[in-house]
Amino acid sequence: MKVAKDCVVRFEYTLHETGGEQLEATEKDAVAYLHGHNAMIPAIEAGLEGKEAGDLVNLSLPPEQAYGVRNEEAVERISVKHLQGAKRWKAGMPAVVQTEQGPRQVTVLKVGKFMATIDTNHPYAGKHLDFAIKVVEARDATEEELAHGHAHGAGGHQH
Structure with missing residues (x-):
């Protein structure tokens, strides 16, 4: 299945500051989110649109497309x-x-x-970030997930 609105996407990733150190990586469980429901950074959603399980996606995002520019008054x-x-x-x-x-x-x-x-700035605000993403799964969301507006199960929200 291709990543599209109303599907649950599970992915693994590593995150580096451009030209710098690794900031984050999935360790045990892939991250899960409900695609098309503002649950993920918009540039990541756009980069994953149409991808399938097994696809690798590299995204290089300026601050404006990631966590924003730093607000020194925050x-x-x-x-x-x-x-x-x-x-x-x-x-x-x-x-x-x-x-x-x-x-x-x-x-x-x-x-x-x-x-x-x-x-109160996000810790990555003002940073140019490089995401290396591997799509693990794309599946239809359940009616409950659509009603709640988020993914359930491994990597998503636990009820």
Whole structure:
């Protein structure tokens, strides 16, 4: 089956900053998403459109097509009690903060006894990224997946 709207796509990938180190890679389970439902970076969806299981896709994305350009004003001071992911905080550590749009990954810039300064840019914002993707599976989404708006099962959302 070819990757198209309303299908579940499972893929493995490695991610490098262009000309630099590896940033991420799938380890055990392939990533799964519901194609055509804004569940994936649009440039990755476009690159996978029409592909089939076994296909290899290399994408080189500028910041505007990946995680955006850095916003140097995206720095806030918040109460340390709102940081999730560790008990003791140090500058440079990633944290999760609950927002009105759901959980958001941030980077701790400075931490005091009660307050922390955080950077709300995505950690890869401003980076030119190279994705090496292998399509593992493309299948029709179930009615439940379509109703929920996301993939279920291995690599997707677990209910």
